[in-house]
Structure formats: C-alpha cells, structure tokens
Amino acid sequence: MTYSIKDVAEIFNLSIYTIRFYDKEGLLPFVSRNKAGRRVFTESDLYLIRTICCLKDTGMEIKAIRNYVDFVMQGADTIDPRKSLLLEHRAKILRDIENLTQNLNQVDSKLEIYASPKAADIVKEQIRFVEEEKRANGLPSPYAAQK
Amino acid sequence: MTYSIKDVAEIFNLSIYTIRFYDKEGLLPFVSRNKAGRRVFTESDLYLIRTICCLKDTGMEIKAIRNYVDFVMQGADTIDPRKSLLLEHRAKILRDIENLTQNLNQVDSKLEIYASPKAADIVKEQIRFVEEEKRANGLPSPYAAQK
DNA sequence: CTAATACCTAGAGTTATATCGAGGTCAAGC
DNA sequence: GCTTGACCTCGATATAACTCTAGGTATTAG
Numbered sequence: 001m002t003y004s005i006k007d008v009a010e011i012f013n014l015s016i017y018t019i020r021f022y023d024k025e026g027l028l029p030f031v032s033r034n035k036a037g038r039r040v041f042t043e044s045d046l047y048l049i050r051t052i053c054c055l056k057d058t059g060m061e062i063k064a065i066r067n068y069v070d071f072v073m074q075g076a077d078t079i080d081p082r083k084s085l086l087l088e089h090r091a092k093i094l095r096d097i098e099n100l101t102q103n104l105n106q107v108d109s110k111l112e113i114y115a116s117p118k119a120a121d122i123v124k125e126q127i128r129f130v131e132e133e134k135r136a137n138g139l140p141s142p143y144a145a146q147k
Numbered sequence: 148m149t150y151s152i153k154d155v156a157e158i159f160n161l162s163i164y165t166i167r168f169y170d171k172e173g174l175l176p177f178v179s180r181n182k183a184g185r186r187v188f189t190e191s192d193l194y195l196i197r198t199i200c201c202l203k204d205t206g207m208e209i210k211a212i213r214n215y216v217d218f219v220m221q222g223a224d225t226i227d228p229r230k231s232l233l234l235e236h237r238a239k240i241l242r243d244i245e246n247l248t249q250n251l252n253q254v255d256s257k258l259e260i261y262a263s264p265k266a267a268d269i270v271k272e273q274i275r276f277v278e279e280e281k282r283a284n285g286l287p288s289p290y291a292a293q294k
Numbered sequence: 295c296t297a298a299t300a301c302c303t304a305g306a307g308t309t310a311t312a313t314c315g316a317g318g319t320c321a322a323g324c
Numbered sequence: 325g326c327t328t329g330a331c332c333t334c335g336a337t338a339t340a341a342c343t344c345t346a347g348g349t350a351t352t353a354g
Contacts, residue, residue, distance in 0.1 A: 006301085034350095042286070062340080076271050120226060137189060153330075184320090
C-alpha cells in the first residue's frame with residue numbers, strides 16, 4: 001500500500017503545495033519517486049511525516065525539523081543528537097504551555113469583569129480613571145479622538 | 148508618572164520598532180503625544196498594552212487585536228462584543244493548550260525510545276522495516292541516498 | 295487517438311510580523 | 325550656540341511559511 005501526494009495531503013490536512021514545499025526544504029528526503037517522477041509515500045513515510053507535523057505544530061522551525069530529519073536519515077549513530085534536540089524542544093513546549101496557561105488566566109480575569117452585572121459600571125470607572133490620569137499629565141483624552 | 152517608548156520597550160520586552168509598528172497598525176490609538184510629537188505613555192496605557200501583549204502572546208492576529216482595542220475605545224457600549232471576542236479567543240487558547248499537550252505526549256514517546264538502553268536496536272529495526280517496505284514497493288532505500 | 299486528470303518543476307507572489315535606514319526635530323548639558 | 329541623544333516619520337527590506345502560475349509529462353477512460 002502506497003500513497004499519492006493527494007492522499008498524504010488529506011491525511012495530514014496539509015495542502016499539496018505545502019508538501020511539495022516541505023520536500024523542497026529538505027524535510028522529505030526519504031520519499032521515493034516512481035519512474036514517472038511522482039512521489040510515492042509508504043506507511044513508514046507517513047510515520048515520519050507524522051513526527052514532522054508534530055514538531056511543526058509545536059512551533060519548531062522548518063530548519064530545525066530538517067536537522068532532525070537529517071539525523072534520522074543518518075541512522076542509529078545519531079540517537080544522542082536526536083535526543084538532545086527533542087529534549088530541548090520538549091522544554092520549549094512546556095514553556096509554551098505554561099505561558100498559554102498564564103495568559104489564559106489573564107483572559108479569564110477580563111471575562112469575569114465583562115460577565116459581571118456591574119460590567120458597565122466598572123468600565124465607566126476605568127474610563128474616568130484613564131481620563132483623569134491623562135488630564136493630570138496634560139494629555140488629551142484618547143476617547144474623544146475616536147471618530 | 149509617564150513612560151517613554153524606550154521604557155515601554157523594556158517593560159514589555161518589545162523593540163522600539165515593534166511598538167511604533169503596533170501604533171502604525173492602530174493598536175495604540177490611546178497613546179498621547181507631547182508638543183514635540185513624542186509618545187507619552189501613562190499607567191493606564193501600560194495596562195492596555197499588557198492586555199495587547201497577552202492577546203499577541205496567545206496567537207491573536209494584530210487585526211483582531213485592533214478590533215478589540217477599537218471596542219475598548221468606544222466605551223461601555225461595546226462590552227458584549229468584547230466579551231464574545233475574548234470568549235472565542237479563550238476557546239482557541241484551550242485548543243492550543245490541548246494540542247500542545249497531545250504533541251508533548253508524542254515527543255515524550257519518542258524520547259522514551261531514545262532514552263532506552265535498546266535505542267540503537269529499536270532504531271536499527273525501524274530502518275530494516277523501512278527498507279523492506281520500500282523494497283516491497285519497488286522503491287529505492289532512502290538511506291543510501293544520503294551523502 | 296484524444297481528452298481529462300493528477301502529477302511534476304521552477305520560480306514568482308502573498309501574508310503577517312517585524313526590523314531597519316535616511317533624514318529630520320527637540321531638549322539638555324557643556 | 326553646538327553637540328548629543330532620544331525621539332519622530334516614511335518607506336524599504338527581511339523573514340518564515342506558505343500559495344500560486346505557467347508550462348510540461350505520464351496514466352487512464354472513452
């Protein structure tokens with residue numbers, strides 16, 4: 001069982017363009033061609049592409065992914081560098097999750113205000129505060145500036 | 148107490164260029180200028196910029212952030228649209244966290260293999276499998292292709 | 295045999311987000 | 325009064341990651 005570029009595009013929800021672009025960028029050196037020059041994907045290819053998508057979806061740059069793929073293509077001697085590359089990336093993912101979680105809290109705080117029955121009052125009070133602060137510093141109100 | 152663009156850049160770890168860029172993009176309509184035409188930031192300005200950074204750091208596009216800022220500048224009448232904008236964004240953040248967490252698991256699975264004492268054997272077996280599959284489909288081995 | 299279809303390459307174009315350079319203004323210190 | 329430093333605008337440039345166009349080839353259905 002093999003797959004065409006279209007199959008792969010559908011499986012991974014990528015455009016055909018993107019797959020060819022990844023190939024151009026050296027992310028798919030393992031994909032073979034038939035006599036007509038078309039890409040032929042095997043199950044093992046899909047397995048590695050799944051990893052590539054995982055790295056991409058967690059924000060790894062294409063250059064870094066190519067690094068990883070190159071290690072994979074060099075065989076069992078590159079296990080150590082692969083490991084440290086993934087460990088570093090793992091740390092980045094953890095930082096990203098941590099960061100998103102913190103920002104989620106901030107969004108939730110704002111939503112709490114907006115959901116409160118006193119929302120309008122709170123907002124009006126904030127506006128008063130902003131205008132007072134601007135005035136105290138000899139600056140124009142920003143609200144008037146809106147058309 | 149007011150802040151210069153340099154102060155703000157340091158506080159939020161943005162470049163001065165980026166702050167001017169955000170202003171150009173309509174993200175900072177509330178920032179006033181002094182007679183010399185320089186931006187003067189107040190505490191309230193910092194408060195809103197903090198929100199802008201929160202939205203930016205969670206992947207909201209600048210256009211969408213401008214939407215939110217515009218609502219804020221229109222006063223208490225826009226609480227409902229602000230709320231739904233943030234609710235939608237909150238859902239996106241949750242999806243992103245979920246996605247990162249899943250991909251983290253995948254990375255951890257790979258790391259488990261690489262950390263195992265049998266890592267080399269496992270990898271060699273995978274290579275054999277790939278080569279067998281390629282051969283079965285009349286395709287060349289991708290490992291030979293590496294220079 | 296011919297037309298449709300799915301694929302190919304090379305290179306141009308797009309988008310979002312920044313970053314920079316040139317040339318100018320203003321306030322402070324010497 | 326002159327220099328320095330921090331700021332300004334406008335428009336060009338950069339970068340990553342696609343996305344598309346033009347022109348061409350192999351396979352398949354009628």
